[in-house]
Amino acid sequence: MQSETEKTPFGQGDASYRAAGGFEGLVDLVERFYGHMDELPVAARIRAMHPPDLTTSKDKLARFLAGWLGGPRLFDETYGPISIPMFHHHLDVREDGRDAWLACMQAALAETDHDPAFKRYLMSALAIPAERIRIVAER
């Protein structure tokens, strides 16, 4: 039987943004995410696609995720509108790049004490744009 938590509708309103700990939680998550990208051998190829200094990359991803998870649209407010697949279309992502990106996020999430149901939800939700990016990047 599912617990109440399993049934939490993370896709509704700002439920996901709150489950992620709001902007502060996302800044922490993204810091860990890029920390793993710096360290995981499997992520070395996608790390090399990024600039040496990740300060702006971190700010952009945390702000993007805020709006994407139903919270304030902080990316658009600061950097303007973005299409995630089109932004990545020039990159040589491939399956291993997609999987490495998701592995960094999985490792980052594992270090947080967020609701386990939210962690599963977020990983399955992020797999969708990650796969879309891979497809668009191969065109």
Ligand code: HEM
């Ligand atoms: C599928 C594997 C992915 C790869 C290899 C990848 C790689 C990259 C790279 C190389 C950059 C440029 C960083 C910079 O120049 O500062 C970037 C930026 C970004 N990525 Fe990804 N990414 C992936 C997936 C995702 C996903 C799934 C999302 C969102 C759900 C995402 C959101 C962003 C955002 C918001 C930016 C900043 C865009 C900007 O500079 O305006 N990425 N990504």
